[in-house]
Amino acid sequence: MIKAIIFDFDGTLVDTLDDLKDAINEALLINGYKRQYTYEETKSLIGMGTKVLCQRAVSYIEHTNEDVEKVFSDFSKTYRKIQCN
Numbered sequence: 673m674i675k676a677i678i679f680d681f682d683g684t685l686v687d688t689l690d691d692l693k694d695a696i697n698e699a700l701l702i703n704g705y706k707r708q709y710t711y712e713e714t715k716s717l718i719g720m721g722t723k724v725l726c727q728r729a730v731s732y733i734e735h736t737n738e739d740v741e742k743v744f745s746d747f748s749k750t751y752r753k754i755q756c757n
Contacts, residue, residue: 690711691751695747696709696726696729696747699726703739703742705733722744723744727740
C-alpha cells in the first residue's frame with residue numbers, strides 16, 4: 673500500500689524564481705548587504721539547494737561561514753512567508 677507520494681514542484685510545475693529572488697534579496701538586506709539580484713541573476717544562484725544559493729549570493733565579498741548561516745536563516749524565514757503568494 674502506498675502511504676505517501678512526494679513531488680518536487682520547485683521549478684518544474686511551479687515557477688518559484690520570483691519568490692527565491694525576493695527571499696534572498698530580503699535576507700541580504702537584513703544582514704547589511706547592499707547587493708540585490710535581478711530575476712535573471714537569481715537563476716545563476718540556483719542549483720544544489722537553498723544553502724548553496726545563499727553561499728553564492730554572498731560570494732562576491734569576503735564572508736565567513738557564520739555570515740552564510742545568518743543569510744540562510746533569514747532567507748529560510750522569509751521564503752516560508754512569501755513562497756507561492
